[in-house]
Amino acid sequence: MSISLMPDGNLQNTPDTEQKEPFNIGAEQAILGAILFDNEIYYRVSGFLKPEHFYDPVHQMIYEACDKLISSGRLASPVTLNTYLADNPAVGEIGGSKYLTELAQSVPSTVGASDYARVVFDLSVCRGLLHLGSEMVERARISDIDDDPQKQVEEAEAKLYKLAETGKYGGGFKTFESALAQAINVANAAFERGGGLAGVATGLTELDKKLGGLHKSDLIVLAGRPSMGKTALATNIAVNAAKAYRPERKADGSISAAEGAVVGFFSLEMSADQLAGRILSEFSEIPSDKIRRGDIQKHDFERIYEAAQTLNDIPLYIDDTGGLSIAQLAARARRLKRQHTLGLLVVDYLQLLSGSSRSSDNRVQEITEITVGLKALAKELEVPIIALSQLSRQVEQRDDKRPQLADLRESGSIEQDADVVMFVYREEYYLSRTEPDMNKVEQYREWQEKMERVHGLAEVVIGKQRHGPIGNIKVAFDANIVKFGNLANPDYYADSEY
Structure with missing residues (x-):
């Protein structure tokens, strides 16, 4: 509680508005210990649990080191982790190799590992909500004439969505290693679908x-x-x-x-x-x-x-x-x-x-x-x-x-x-508007021949593609039901490139 002076000179007790950030060191230790005890636990939680979800910076480093070791096919244990973290002053302050060994030995049970991970993740989301809420309150309190409320609502919703999707608020740099992993996943998806x-x-x-x-x-x-x-x-x-x-x-x-x-x-x-x-x-x-x-x-x-x-x-x-x-x-x-x-x-x-x-x-x-x-x-x-x-x-x-x-x-x-x-182009549409007089027999016959060649055809013209080739694709078009489809024999039509 804090004491504030009211306009009438009386004192009033008011609750402290400043709240401590929510975290659970025990849950963080439990999930790290479970991973060190059985590396298979990592695969159960790595889909949603990231290093930044840990409150303790040292726990972030330990989880990140486990991530790198296990992802590269190596064992993550107190001995192997100590090789990479021994020279880190922050790890040394909490006990170094002794602390890592205690984590692995004191894990309550690996059965509830996913539950520990969920606690760590959920508390990280709660911290993100606190930060976002504080920012919203402060921004609304300022009442800047150039910062209209509708814009504040839209930006707050965007940040809330980001928090809901990823469990963290804010962006930042990605390592090339993580970007490369995503690129490999894209290639793997194409491979699994038949290339x-x-x-x-x-x-x-x-x-x-x-x-x-x-x-x-x-x-x-x-x-x-x-x-x-x-x-x-x-x-x-x-x-x-x-x-x-x-x-x-x-x-x-x-x-x-x-x-x-x-x-x-x-x-x-x-x-x-x-x-x-x-x-x-x-x-x-x-x-x-x-x-x-x-x-x-x-x-x-x-x-x-x-x-x-x-x-x-x-x-x-x-x-x-x-x-x-x-x-x-x-x-x-x-x-x-x-x-x-x-x-x-x-x-x-x-x-x-x-x-x-x-x-x-x-x-x-x-x-x-x-x-x-x-x-x-x-x-x-x-x-x-x-x-x-x-x-x-x-x-x-x-x-x-x-x-x-x-x-x-x-x-x-x-x-x-x-x-x-991409552009949609139908020559049949333009050609149909140039129909000549039927009395001009030769011209009308030529027009009919052209109409027969383009009837039921359309082109999708790729004018720009950041990651691939440009060119024209011939497709079928049924004007009666307004439907595009594949041609029965696409090889019959020449594919032109710009």
Whole structure:
């Protein structure tokens, strides 16, 4: 308790607001002792327990040394640890080799090792909450006119999400060793899938070959002129990923995707029921306009019902709220990640998002804020984000209407921040608008021949790929049900490179 002087001159007792940080040295000693007694214990807890979760700095060093020894296939024991830690003054102060031996000998039981580790982890999260709470209180108390409350809420939510996901608040440098281990894990994932994909499969074979799937933390911009089918392609990819989802439980008890992904779809242009109607049309192979009008027969309805049953349980979540800001979208995506282990995010489309109020007067600056925010969100959530984008009208002025990077609206920031930029192009769409007069027999015949060559074909043009090749991929397109698919014989079509 502390004593403070009130305005009326009387003294009042007030409780101390300063709290001690929560920790349990006994639990830290118990889990370290269990690992030193039986190195197999390390594999049970290493999925979630990291050196920084220990309160005592010496215990952090001991756990980190165990990590390095066991991960390299060597024995972690009081004798081997002492070889590496003997010259450390902090370890010497608490007893050196004697302390390490006592840890291994005094472990209560290895049966409850995971419970000790959970105590250490949970208390670390509690300390993170205390630090974050103190920072929030202090920041709110200052009431800076340039630091509006909405921004404080959004940033606090981002930090809370980070704490919930990793058990630690704040970032910092990673060793190259840990980054290298992550890279090897990516390569191993591709190897286990047959040497093809390290990321989420799109369901389009040739596109997957070119991209290696959709990779974690990547921002993929999918652009096209109106009526090219960019929403349809994004929807196809989203449904393919959700249908393929197969969860697996890791050693630490967490759930991850062995195949496919849980998908979040921000539909800023179409309503959720319109999007669902499109998907239903694709899988029932009945045109969506017929479904909307009810122009269907009994056998059509049976196909629609069967498609609905197939799609009913796929992990696809749609948010059709219009006028979202990038900060609001990020907050909702974090929530979905926390609740449903999000694996892929789709945003339809980028230009319908808004930035902060400060950037709204300058559209280029606002788009820059949005693309930077989407890329940061992809890294934070460790999921690929597909963001759809409109193209400028200058495409229509050229003879060759195949899109280029320069055709992106406010292209500077979009091109710079994206890891992959893809365009949807359908020559059939443009050619159909140049139909000549039927009386001009020769011209009409040539036009018909051209239409036959491009009928049911589309191109996905990879204009930029940070980690791989660029080029054109030919895919099938069914305009009746607005569906992209694999060509029966892709080798028949030449694959061009830029």
